[in-house]
Amino acid sequence: MSCRVSPVGIFDSGLGGLTVYKAVRELLPSEKLIYFGDTARVPYGTKSREAVISFSKEIAGYLILKKVKMVVIACNTATSLALPEIRRMAQVPVCGVIEPGVKAALATTPPGGRILVIGTNATVASHAYEKALHRINPSVEVMEQACPLFVPLVEEGWTDKSVTEDAALEYLSPYLSKKINTLILGCTHYPMLEKVVRNIMGSKVHIVNSALATAYAVRQILEKEKLLAPQRCRGTDRFIVSDSPGHFSVMANRLLGLSPQKVMVKRF
Amino acid sequence: MSCRVSPVGIFDSGLGGLTVYKAVRELLPSEKLIYFGDTARVPYGTKSREAVISFSKEIAGYLILKKVKMVVIACNTATSLALPEIRRMAQVPVCGVIEPGVKAALATTPPGGRILVIGTNATVASHAYEKALHRINPSVEVMEQACPLFVPLVEEGWTDKSVTEDAALEYLSPYLSKKINTLILGCTHYPMLEKVVRNIMGSKVHIVNSALATAYAVRQILEKEKLLAPQRCRGTDRFIVSDSPGHFSVMANRLLGLSPQKVMVKRF
Numbered sequence: 001m002s003c004r005v006s007p008v009g010i011f012d013s014g015l016g017g018l019t020v021y022k023a024v025r026e027l028l029p030s031e032k033l034i035y036f037g038d039t040a041r042v043p044y045g046t047k048s049r050e051a052v053i054s055f056s057k058e059i060a061g062y063l064i065l066k067k068v069k070m071v072v073i074a075c076n077t078a079t080s081l082a083l084p085e086i087r088r089m090a091q092v093p094v095c096g097v098i099e100p101g102v103k104a105a106l107a108t109t110p111p112g113g114r115i116l117v118i119g120t121n122a123t124v125a126s127h128a129y130e131k132a133l134h135r136i137n138p139s140v141e142v143m144e145q146a147c148p149l150f151v152p153l154v155e156e157g158w159t160d161k162s163v164t165e166d167a168a169l170e171y172l173s174p175y176l177s178k179k180i181n182t183l184i185l186g187c188t189h190y191p192m193l194e195k196v197v198r199n200i201m202g203s204k205v206h207i208v209n210s211a212l213a214t215a216y217a218v219r220q221i222l223e224k225e226k227l228l229a230p231q232r233c234r235g236t237d238r239f240i241v242s243d244s245p246g247h248f249s250v251m252a253n254r255l256l257g258l259s260p261q262k263v264m265v266k267r268f
Numbered sequence: 269m270s271c272r273v274s275p276v277g278i279f280d281s282g283l284g285g286l287t288v289y290k291a292v293r294e295l296l297p298s299e300k301l302i303y304f305g306d307t308a309r310v311p312y313g314t315k316s317r318e319a320v321i322s323f324s325k326e327i328a329g330y331l332i333l334k335k336v337k338m339v340v341i342a343c344n345t346a347t348s349l350a351l352p353e354i355r356r357m358a359q360v361p362v363c364g365v366i367e368p369g370v371k372a373a374l375a376t377t378p379p380g381g382r383i384l385v386i387g388t389n390a391t392v393a394s395h396a397y398e399k400a401l402h403r404i405n406p407s408v409e410v411m412e413q414a415c416p417l418f419v420p421l422v423e424e425g426w427t428d429k430s431v432t433e434d435a436a437l438e439y440l441s442p443y444l445s446k447k448i449n450t451l452i453l454g455c456t457h458y459p460m461l462e463k464v465v466r467n468i469m470g471s472k473v474h475i476v477n478s479a480l481a482t483a484y485a486v487r488q489i490l491e492k493e494k495l496l497a498p499q500r501c502r503g504t505d506r507f508i509v510s511d512s513p514g515h516f517s518v519m520a521n522r523l524l525g526l527s528p529q530k531v532m533v534k535r536f
Contacts, residue, residue, distance in 0.1 A: 040319050041309055046423070051308050051511045051535075149431070152420035155314070163417070163438055166431040243319045267322075 017074030045120020101210030313388020369478030
């Protein structure tokens, strides 16, 4: 049985989901958090639907065994492909990153406006964003662009190299003439490239980083379910990966200024 | 029991090993070949030693169940980390890609010359090339450079984009003043970037593509073990991947002009 002092489980294919983890940690300092990064099978964005669903269910099952009170899928690919399956198997609330990002995007887009979603191959092929945006507001025009090089560029730590600007220009220049109102960073790695994307798209385009929106959604769900940890509690952090804990620590620090004290390994 | 008409098993983390497959197919048209690409867990080059050994043993075991007469590890990362373990478990000859590449490189390097090896993080960290080169010729000077973006760039099909030139320049420019005699493409994906590397390094540097050297080594081993298929036999091709057979077919065709008729899926 989960209760208010049970942990919140957050998972991603690798370290991109740490953008969500960081936002949740800042917003909810009393919560115990468990972060799982599937570093043995990263990236998910180029894998098939079946593979992503199978990996995601395996991890959600592992977090549920750790008695989490909530599961946060901090990965757009896993959210777009595996959210319904994980909701079905879990007895606890499950939150993905797409719905919060979609709501944040619609809040700043005029009726009939244009939204560009960038993400991995798998996320874009699933059209999960387009469907979610149109479910709430059928008037907006949605364009989707896969940027499969972005995850390896971030994982290489090349967020401010000219190579990354070139790659971003390659993906984004076709949209410069399209009068985009809002761009959704539809992958949890992409906030680390926000500056590069901003420089290309210009200051008039509103950029949605769904990590923060997701953290607010997590707080809202915990509040509604009366599962928020008491304020007197001190939050704790656990990091578990399926491979290369050392590299994970170094990159968490280099990219996000996080310093995981100890990173455990769980292989599947 | 394996015999002359048994198949040769070739495996890689994804589609890079197809450069080896293609060279073997051209040199040995009478052989039955089974190619396994671990597309569910690609790339290996950023994974840990333990993970790469465990994945490689799983695949070698699967090929051995298919009664192959020889195992070819068409992946530098897997060769550098898992070759001894696979030799221990297999009752058949096992050939990697490093030794053939090393011999080809030494054949064109003067005594005391300089060899630059480029590969994945895992291959470079293992120093497998440096050790193998020095075991045969301790006089050569060996430099090693990891190029982790090269595999995703190839898998994106961006082999002739300026982004790829920029990335290559980022990795290789420090070596332009080092009087390199020979450069080893120490990853089976990299032959697809040979032109880009050649443009940067200039025409005086000898570039070793180990796919062809490996194919010759395979022929030599089969000859020595009296396991070459009789010339009257017609070679057959089987392709098996752990995920996304459609993407594999498209890329095999786009990058190497191969057209796998049917790609099977085996998940672990």
